[in-house]
Amino acid sequence: MNSDVEKKELLRRGQRVAFVSSLVTLGVAVVKGTIGVVYGSQLLIADAFHSAGDVVTVAASAFGLWLAARKKSEKFPYGLYRAETVASLFMGLLILWAGVEMARDGYLKLLKPEATGENPLFPAGAAILSIIANLFMAKRQKEAGEAINSQSLLAKSRDTWLDTYVSAIVLIGILLASRGIPHVEGCLILLISLLILKLGAETLWVSVMSLLDANLDPDLQAEIGSMCAAIEGVRSVSHVRIRPSGPFRMVDCTIQTSPDLSLYKAHELADQVEEVIVSGHRDIDTVFVHVEPYRRESLLALIPVMSVNGLESVIHEHFGRAPYFAIVRIGREDATLEDFYYNEFLDEKLHIGVKITKAISGAGVDILFTKQIGELAFSLLKERFVDIYLVEGALSAREIIDAYRKNRLLRLHAPTHGIEESESGRAPEQADMKESLSIEE
Structure with a gap:
């Protein structure tokens, strides 16, 4: 997360959505309960109680998000984010309870079916209002829940979607009951109760797994x-x-x-x-x-050599001026020659070592053995986390690897010569020799 301010803003967004959902749900529950009592619709009254229970779950989500938005403190150095998970756990239990109660009501309606000839206009209207309100709230809860990754809001959005189906079943039940077909009502309520029980069990499971630090993703x-x-x-x-x-x-x-x-x-x-x-x-x-x-079974080494002669190839005087490069896999007890790389930049005048380094960058080289290396190539290789070892004498690749195993090689922490000498195309020894000849003359 980029900043504490951004986190708090996301949590406040979740709180606002939960607060609005609480008010809307409470208002719809009052409307359904009032019309159910006035018109004697037991199904609408039961749905009103179910909505009233939803108010508690939304309030629990809002409270959890409010706690999660509290500042980190010395007592809670990791914050109170898990308060939202505890609220989600509580919601799972409430959803399970609502599913059990609805299943019981559906079973009783199957045993004692009721039919009424009352005008279903207002009860049906209340059910339609509930469907519209639930669709609106489910959409807002899902958007906010996904935006802030709130498990309680996402669980509530799924529960609200089910409430939409419940209200649709209530509407169908009211219309069918008014026509003297009450058995359908009880069967549909049982079906919806099973979906609610499934949702409650999933919400409870995710909350428990989160509290136990399970890998959920x-x-x-x-x-x-x-x-x-x-x-x-x-x-x-x-x-x-x-x-x-x-x-x-x-x-x-x-x-x-x-x-x-x-x-x-x-x-x-x-x-x-x-x-x-x-x-x-x-x-x-x-x-x-x-x-x-890093400790692994083998390392990939790069050695500038004068000729292609397997592990008997002798190291060249300079990294950038070598005609060939041997790529050797060094294991715990053996060494395997994997390939030879031809130096295609020999005719270049400037920054040959840099060009070679870029050309072999994808080979995954771990170690470079060299006698001399310029400043630019050295810096570029170190940036690529390549370890560079100094080799003294005309050693073969096999002898170099043996010396490396016996810790006889010096690890370089600086280039052997500067940029000017690299650009002149001369090794330090060659430059010193020419200067000596000039003095003698």
Whole structure:
């Protein structure tokens, strides 16, 4: 989530929708109850009591969202977001209770069917008003619930949609009862009660699972893992855990990166991971990123060599001027030559090392062994989290890997020469030799 202000505004939006829904539901319940009493419609009176019960559930949702909007404090450092989940749990219980009561009423109406010849105009009108009001509220509740990821509002929107069907059944029952066909009323009420029981059980289950920190969104978990793995410098993603907290989520992930990375760079990488996760999902409140050193079965090494001769190829004097590059897979106990790369930039005059680095960037190189490397190429490789080791002497690829295993190679923390020497196309030793000859002359 980008800011606390944005979160509070989203929660206030949910509170407003819940408050308006409470008023509308209460008004409709009063209208249905009054007309039911005046015209003797027991079905309309039962529906009025059902709507009155909905007022309690909406109020519970509003109260939960109000608590969730409270500021974080020393006592509640993670906020009160789960108050909304507790309210959703309470709503699930109330919906179950309403379903049981409606099933009981439907069963009794089957046992003792009633028919009335009264004019159904006003009772039918009250039922139609209830249908229109429920359609309006369900739409608003769903929009607000999806916007702020409020489980209680989404549960209430589903319950309100069912209330629309209940009111439609009430309307049909009133019309059929006025024509002396009461049995249909009891059967339809039983059918609707089963749907309400199903909704209550689902709402209760989701609330309990949320309070138990269950992973309710494996697709989001996989998406976040893929997003983290695509960030340059992240070698592996150990795990991604998502904790639902009311309308928001908290993410805990562990990434692995180069063990030679500085503390500053590791912290910078963790900040980048956090930013990528939060920017793509506004319902994520907090991201915890744990950085671990990368340990895998093998590493991919790049060695500039003078000729193509397998692992016996001898290292070249300079990274950018090597005619070939050996790509070697270094395992725990063995090394495998995977490929040779021809230096297609040998005829270039400037920034050959930079061009080579960009050309091989997609190969997934972990280590570079070199005798000399310029400043620009060195910086670019370090930005790509490639570890660079200095090789002294005319060693073969096999001998270099053996020296690496025995920790005999020095890790470079700076280039061997600057930009000017790289652009002149001369190695430092060559430049020094020419200067010496000039002095002797």
